Amino acid sequence: xxxxxxxxxxxGVANDKSIAYGIAKACAAQGAKIAFTYxxxxxxxxxxxxxxxxxxxxxxxxxxxxNPQEIKDLRIALEKDLGEIDFIVHSIAFAPKxxxxxxxxxxxxxxxxxxxxxxxxxxxEVTKELKPLLSNNSSILTLTYYGGAKYIPNYNLMGVAKAxxxxxxxxxxEDLGKDGIRVNAISAGPIRTLAAAGIGDxxxxxxxxxxxxxxxxxxxxxxxxxxxxxxxxxxxxxxxxEIHYVDSGFNIMG
Ligand code: 0WD
Numbered sequence: 153x154x155x156x157x158x159x160x161x162x163x164g165v166a167n168d169k170s171i172a173y174g175i176a177k178a179c180a181a182q183g184a185k186i187a188f189t190y191x192x193x194x195x196x197x198x199x200x201x202x203x204x205x206x207x208x209x210x211x212x213x214x215x216x217x218x219n220p221q222e223i224k225d226l227r228i229a230l231e232k233d234l235g236e237i238d239f240i241v242h243s244i245a246f247a248p249k250x251x252x253x254x255x256x257x258x259x260x261x262x263x264x265x266x267x268x269x270x271x272x273x274x275x276x277e278v279t280k281e282l283k284p285l286l287s288n289n290s291s292i293l294t295l296t297y298y299g300g301a302k303y304i305p306n307y308n309l310m311g312v313a314k315a316x317x318x319x320x321x322x323x324x325x326e327d328l329g330k331d332g333i334r335v336n337a338i339s340a341g342p343i344r345t346l347a348a349a350g351i352g353d354x355x356x357x358x359x360x361x362x363x364x365x366x367x368x369x370x371x372x373x374x375x376x377x378x379x380x381x382x383x384x385x386x387x388x389x390x391x392x393x394e395i396h397y398v399d400s401g402f403n404i405m406g
Contacts, residue, residue: 154385156183159234161226163189163215163278164243164295166346167198171295172243174373178381180206184239187230189215217244217274218266223281230285237285239384242278242294245271245347251309253352259309271313275320279328279335288332291384294321295376296337296395298403306352318395325393334392336383341371341399365400 160179164172165188176186186208190199196214203212211233215226230237247267251259275294299307300314307314318337325335342348342357351357362370379398382388397403 153183154387155179155381158183158238158385159185159187160237160239160241160384161187161189161230161234161282162241162243163217164241165189165199165202166191166195168202169343169345169373170243171340171343171345171373171376172241173202174375174377175241175243175293175380175384176202176206176377177374178377179239179384182381182385184384185211185234187211187213187234187237189213189226191216217278218270220277223274223277227281227285230282235285236287237282238287238290240278240282240286240290240292241380241384242275242292244274245295245310245313247271247309247313247350249350252350253306253308256308263309264312267309267313268316271310272316272320275317276324279324283328283331283333286331286333289386289389290333291388292324292328292333292335293380293383294335294337296321296339297342298339298397298399301339301395301403304357306354306357310351321395322393329392334383334388336388336391336394336396338376338379338383339395339397339399339403340376341365341402343371343373343376345373361400361402364405365402366404367400369400371398371400 248263251263299311
Protein backbone atom coordinates (compact mmCIF):
# COMPACT_ATOMS: atom_id res chain seq x y z
CA UNK A 153 0.00 0.00 0.00
CA UNK A 154 2.40 2.64 -1.28
CA UNK A 155 -0.17 5.48 -1.22
CA UNK A 156 -1.86 4.62 2.09
CA UNK A 157 -2.72 7.81 3.99
CA UNK A 158 -2.20 10.00 0.92
CA UNK A 159 -4.96 12.28 -0.37
CA UNK A 160 -5.04 14.12 -3.65
CA UNK A 161 -6.99 15.54 -6.55
CA UNK A 162 -7.02 14.38 -10.16
CA UNK A 163 -8.01 16.88 -12.86
CA GLY A 164 -8.66 15.59 -16.37
CA VAL A 165 -10.76 12.44 -16.18
CA ALA A 166 -13.16 12.62 -19.14
CA ASN A 167 -14.07 8.92 -19.25
CA ASP A 168 -12.61 5.47 -18.54
CA LYS A 169 -10.25 5.80 -21.53
CA SER A 170 -8.56 8.90 -20.04
CA ILE A 171 -4.93 8.68 -18.94
CA ALA A 172 -6.07 10.29 -15.67
CA TYR A 173 -8.36 7.30 -15.09
CA GLY A 174 -5.35 4.95 -15.39
CA ILE A 175 -3.49 7.06 -12.82
CA ALA A 176 -6.51 7.06 -10.47
CA LYS A 177 -6.76 3.27 -10.72
CA ALA A 178 -3.10 2.77 -9.86
CA CYS A 179 -3.20 5.23 -6.94
CA ALA A 180 -6.45 3.81 -5.53
CA ALA A 181 -5.03 0.29 -5.72
CA GLN A 182 -2.22 1.52 -3.45
CA GLY A 183 -4.60 3.04 -0.90
CA ALA A 184 -4.85 6.71 -1.98
CA LYS A 185 -7.96 8.80 -1.32
CA ILE A 186 -8.82 10.70 -4.51
CA ALA A 187 -10.94 13.73 -5.37
CA PHE A 188 -11.99 14.23 -9.00
CA THR A 189 -12.93 17.23 -11.11
CA TYR A 190 -14.98 17.49 -14.29
CA UNK A 191 -14.94 20.08 -17.04
CA UNK A 192 -18.67 20.54 -17.66
CA UNK A 193 -22.10 19.04 -17.07
CA UNK A 194 -21.88 16.53 -19.89
CA UNK A 195 -18.64 15.12 -18.44
CA UNK A 196 -20.06 15.22 -14.89
CA UNK A 197 -22.27 12.25 -15.83
CA UNK A 198 -19.19 10.27 -16.81
CA UNK A 199 -16.94 11.31 -13.93
CA UNK A 200 -19.44 10.67 -11.11
CA UNK A 201 -19.64 6.89 -11.63
CA UNK A 202 -15.85 6.76 -11.98
CA UNK A 203 -15.44 8.56 -8.65
CA UNK A 204 -17.94 6.13 -7.10
CA UNK A 205 -15.80 3.23 -8.33
CA UNK A 206 -13.03 4.52 -6.05
CA UNK A 207 -15.31 5.33 -3.08
CA UNK A 208 -15.05 9.06 -3.87
CA UNK A 209 -18.71 9.86 -4.64
CA UNK A 210 -18.57 12.78 -2.18
CA UNK A 211 -15.38 14.16 -3.72
CA UNK A 212 -16.40 15.28 -7.23
CA UNK A 213 -16.14 18.96 -8.16
CA UNK A 214 -16.59 21.14 -11.25
CA UNK A 215 -13.42 22.77 -12.53
CA UNK A 216 -13.03 24.38 -15.93
CA UNK A 217 -9.44 25.60 -15.66
CA UNK A 218 -10.11 28.46 -18.08
CA ASN A 219 -12.27 29.99 -15.33
CA PRO A 220 -10.11 31.22 -12.39
CA GLN A 221 -13.14 31.34 -10.09
CA GLU A 222 -13.73 27.60 -10.55
CA ILE A 223 -10.13 26.90 -9.46
CA LYS A 224 -10.67 29.09 -6.37
CA ASP A 225 -13.93 27.26 -5.62
CA LEU A 226 -12.09 23.96 -5.97
CA ARG A 227 -9.59 25.04 -3.31
CA ILE A 228 -12.39 25.98 -0.91
CA ALA A 229 -14.18 22.66 -1.48
CA LEU A 230 -11.01 20.57 -1.11
CA GLU A 231 -10.00 22.42 2.04
CA LYS A 232 -13.39 21.69 3.56
CA ASP A 233 -13.62 18.04 2.46
CA LEU A 234 -10.00 16.83 2.56
CA GLY A 235 -7.96 19.44 4.43
CA GLU A 236 -4.30 18.83 3.58
CA ILE A 237 -3.52 17.09 0.28
CA ASP A 238 -0.43 15.18 -0.89
CA PHE A 239 -0.78 15.12 -4.66
CA ILE A 240 -2.25 16.85 -7.71
CA VAL A 241 -2.59 15.29 -11.16
CA HIS A 242 -2.95 17.77 -14.03
CA SER A 243 -4.04 15.71 -17.05
CA ILE A 244 -5.57 18.48 -19.11
CA ALA A 245 -4.92 19.86 -22.56
CA PHE A 246 -6.89 21.55 -25.27
CA ALA A 247 -6.21 23.23 -28.61
CA PRO A 248 -8.79 24.29 -31.19
CA LYS A 249 -8.95 21.68 -33.96
CA UNK A 250 -7.52 24.11 -36.52
CA UNK A 251 -4.22 24.02 -34.55
CA UNK A 252 -3.89 20.23 -34.80
CA UNK A 253 -3.45 19.69 -38.53
CA UNK A 254 -2.54 21.56 -41.70
CA UNK A 255 0.06 24.27 -42.23
CA UNK A 256 1.70 25.39 -38.97
CA UNK A 257 2.07 29.04 -39.97
CA UNK A 258 -1.71 29.40 -40.27
CA UNK A 259 -2.22 29.10 -36.50
CA UNK A 260 -4.26 32.03 -35.21
CA UNK A 261 -3.50 34.11 -32.12
CA UNK A 262 -6.87 33.13 -30.73
CA UNK A 263 -6.12 29.39 -31.01
CA UNK A 264 -2.60 29.93 -29.63
CA UNK A 265 -3.90 31.80 -26.57
CA UNK A 266 -6.54 29.16 -25.81
CA UNK A 267 -4.05 26.27 -26.10
CA UNK A 268 -1.47 27.99 -23.88
CA UNK A 269 -4.07 29.00 -21.31
CA UNK A 270 -5.72 25.59 -20.90
CA UNK A 271 -2.72 23.34 -21.51
CA UNK A 272 0.06 25.31 -19.80
CA UNK A 273 -0.99 28.25 -17.63
CA UNK A 274 -3.58 26.09 -15.87
CA UNK A 275 -0.75 24.07 -14.28
CA UNK A 276 0.66 27.26 -12.77
CA GLU A 277 -2.71 28.55 -11.66
CA VAL A 278 -3.87 25.24 -10.12
CA THR A 279 -0.52 24.93 -8.33
CA LYS A 280 -0.70 28.52 -6.99
CA GLU A 281 -4.28 28.14 -5.82
CA LEU A 282 -3.90 24.69 -4.21
CA LYS A 283 -0.43 25.29 -2.74
CA PRO A 284 -1.78 26.27 0.72
CA LEU A 285 -3.34 22.79 0.93
CA LEU A 286 -0.24 20.84 -0.15
CA SER A 287 1.68 18.94 2.53
CA ASN A 288 5.44 19.47 2.78
CA ASN A 289 5.96 16.04 1.22
CA SER A 290 3.78 16.33 -1.84
CA SER A 291 3.91 15.67 -5.55
CA ILE A 292 2.43 17.28 -8.65
CA LEU A 293 2.22 15.41 -11.95
CA THR A 294 1.37 16.64 -15.44
CA LEU A 295 1.14 14.89 -18.81
CA THR A 296 3.14 15.75 -21.89
CA TYR A 297 4.02 14.23 -25.27
CA TYR A 298 7.16 13.83 -27.39
CA GLY A 299 5.75 16.37 -29.87
CA GLY A 300 6.86 19.01 -27.33
CA ALA A 301 10.50 17.96 -27.74
CA LYS A 302 10.67 17.03 -31.44
CA TYR A 303 8.57 17.61 -34.55
CA ILE A 304 5.63 15.21 -34.86
CA PRO A 305 3.30 15.51 -37.90
CA ASN A 306 0.03 17.34 -37.12
CA TYR A 307 0.81 17.88 -33.42
CA ASN A 308 1.50 21.51 -34.38
CA LEU A 309 0.11 23.95 -31.81
CA MET A 310 0.01 21.32 -29.07
CA GLY A 311 3.73 20.70 -29.65
CA VAL A 312 4.46 24.32 -28.78
CA ALA A 313 2.17 24.08 -25.73
CA LYS A 314 3.87 20.87 -24.52
CA ALA A 315 7.33 22.45 -24.88
CA UNK A 316 6.11 25.29 -22.66
CA UNK A 317 4.51 22.81 -20.25
CA UNK A 318 7.76 20.85 -19.92
CA UNK A 319 9.74 23.99 -19.03
CA UNK A 320 6.93 25.06 -16.68
CA UNK A 321 7.36 21.70 -14.91
CA UNK A 322 11.08 22.41 -14.43
CA UNK A 323 10.69 26.01 -13.23
CA UNK A 324 7.91 24.97 -10.84
CA UNK A 325 10.09 22.11 -9.56
CA GLU A 326 12.90 24.54 -8.72
CA ASP A 327 10.55 27.05 -7.15
CA LEU A 328 8.60 24.56 -5.02
CA GLY A 329 11.43 22.23 -3.99
CA LYS A 330 12.09 24.36 -0.92
CA ASP A 331 8.46 23.78 0.17
CA GLY A 332 8.79 20.00 -0.08
CA ILE A 333 6.74 19.89 -3.26
CA ARG A 334 7.95 17.83 -6.23
CA VAL A 335 6.79 18.53 -9.79
CA ASN A 336 7.20 16.02 -12.63
CA ALA A 337 5.77 15.21 -16.04
CA ILE A 338 5.13 11.92 -17.79
CA SER A 339 5.66 11.99 -21.52
CA ALA A 340 3.27 9.25 -22.60
CA GLY A 341 3.29 7.43 -25.91
CA PRO A 342 0.19 7.89 -28.07
CA ILE A 343 -3.02 6.44 -26.61
CA ARG A 344 -6.48 6.48 -28.17
CA THR A 345 -8.49 8.91 -25.96
CA LEU A 346 -11.01 11.70 -26.52
CA ALA A 347 -8.24 14.31 -26.65
CA ALA A 348 -6.23 12.21 -29.12
CA ALA A 349 -9.23 12.06 -31.46
CA GLY A 350 -8.67 15.76 -32.19
CA ILE A 351 -5.20 15.18 -33.66
CA GLY A 352 -4.93 14.78 -37.41
CA ASP A 353 -4.13 11.20 -38.57
CA UNK A 354 -3.69 9.90 -35.02
CA UNK A 355 -3.94 6.31 -36.28
CA UNK A 356 -0.67 6.77 -38.14
CA UNK A 357 0.99 8.05 -34.96
CA UNK A 358 -0.06 4.87 -33.12
CA UNK A 359 1.20 2.61 -35.90
CA UNK A 360 4.48 4.52 -36.19
CA UNK A 361 5.15 4.37 -32.44
CA UNK A 362 4.40 0.67 -32.31
CA UNK A 363 6.64 -0.15 -35.26
CA UNK A 364 9.57 2.07 -34.24
CA UNK A 365 9.78 1.74 -30.47
CA UNK A 366 12.24 -0.68 -28.84
CA UNK A 367 9.38 -2.57 -27.17
CA UNK A 368 7.39 -2.77 -30.43
CA UNK A 369 4.10 -1.95 -28.72
CA UNK A 370 1.94 1.01 -27.77
CA UNK A 371 1.41 1.94 -24.14
CA UNK A 372 -1.77 1.51 -22.07
CA UNK A 373 -3.34 3.86 -19.55
CA UNK A 374 -2.54 1.25 -16.89
CA UNK A 375 1.16 1.45 -17.74
CA UNK A 376 1.10 5.26 -17.59
CA UNK A 377 -0.95 4.93 -14.38
CA UNK A 378 1.66 2.76 -12.67
CA UNK A 379 4.47 5.16 -13.57
CA UNK A 380 2.28 8.05 -12.42
CA UNK A 381 1.69 6.34 -9.09
CA UNK A 382 5.46 5.99 -8.66
CA UNK A 383 5.96 9.73 -9.28
CA UNK A 384 3.16 10.60 -6.83
CA UNK A 385 4.36 8.23 -4.10
CA UNK A 386 7.36 8.41 -1.77
CA UNK A 387 9.15 5.88 -4.00
CA UNK A 388 10.23 8.89 -6.09
CA UNK A 389 11.11 11.13 -3.11
CA UNK A 390 14.33 12.40 -4.77
CA UNK A 391 12.82 12.92 -8.25
CA UNK A 392 11.66 16.37 -9.35
CA UNK A 393 11.67 18.45 -12.53
CA GLU A 394 11.78 15.23 -14.53
CA ILE A 395 10.19 14.50 -17.91
CA HIS A 396 9.70 10.76 -17.55
CA TYR A 397 9.04 8.93 -20.82
CA VAL A 398 6.46 6.14 -20.73
CA ASP A 399 6.48 5.45 -24.46
CA SER A 400 7.89 1.94 -25.03
CA GLY A 401 11.26 3.70 -25.49
CA PHE A 402 10.24 5.50 -28.71
CA ASN A 403 12.09 8.72 -27.73
CA ILE A 404 15.55 7.11 -27.79
CA MET A 405 15.30 6.14 -31.45
CA GLY A 406 17.18 8.16 -34.05
O1 0WD B 1 -1.93 10.05 -26.84
C1 0WD B 1 -2.41 10.62 -25.87
N1 0WD B 1 -3.69 10.49 -25.57
C2 0WD B 1 -1.52 11.46 -25.03
C3 0WD B 1 -2.05 12.39 -24.18
C4 0WD B 1 -0.06 11.25 -25.15
C5 0WD B 1 0.71 12.08 -24.28
C6 0WD B 1 0.14 13.03 -23.47
N2 0WD B 1 -1.23 13.18 -23.44
C7 0WD B 1 -1.77 14.19 -22.55
C8 0WD B 1 -2.78 15.13 -23.13
O2 0WD B 1 -2.18 16.13 -23.92
C9 0WD B 1 -3.38 15.70 -21.86
O3 0WD B 1 -2.52 16.68 -21.31
O4 0WD B 1 -2.45 13.59 -21.49
C10 0WD B 1 -3.38 14.48 -20.94
C11 0WD B 1 -4.71 13.78 -20.80
O5 0WD B 1 -5.24 13.51 -22.07
P1 0WD B 1 -6.04 12.21 -22.48
O6 0WD B 1 -6.21 11.31 -21.32
O7 0WD B 1 -5.40 11.69 -23.71
O8 0WD B 1 -7.42 12.80 -22.97
P2 0WD B 1 -8.89 12.98 -22.33
O9 0WD B 1 -9.38 11.69 -21.79
O10 0WD B 1 -9.71 13.62 -23.41
O11 0WD B 1 -8.65 13.99 -21.15
C12 0WD B 1 -8.26 15.31 -21.35
C13 0WD B 1 -9.26 16.16 -20.66
C14 0WD B 1 -10.47 16.68 -21.41
O12 0WD B 1 -11.14 15.89 -22.12
P3 0WD B 1 -11.92 16.52 -23.46
O13 0WD B 1 -11.74 15.40 -24.39
O14 0WD B 1 -13.27 16.79 -22.98
O15 0WD B 1 -11.18 17.77 -23.95
O16 0WD B 1 -8.80 17.42 -20.30
C15 0WD B 1 -9.90 18.07 -19.75
C16 0WD B 1 -11.15 17.39 -20.25
O17 0WD B 1 -11.72 16.61 -19.28
N3 0WD B 1 -10.02 19.46 -20.13
C17 0WD B 1 -10.26 20.40 -19.22
N4 0WD B 1 -10.41 20.32 -17.89
C18 0WD B 1 -10.68 21.45 -17.24
N5 0WD B 1 -10.78 22.64 -17.85
C19 0WD B 1 -10.37 21.60 -19.94
C20 0WD B 1 -10.64 22.75 -19.18
N6 0WD B 1 -10.78 23.96 -19.75
N7 0WD B 1 -10.17 21.34 -21.26
C21 0WD B 1 -9.97 20.04 -21.37
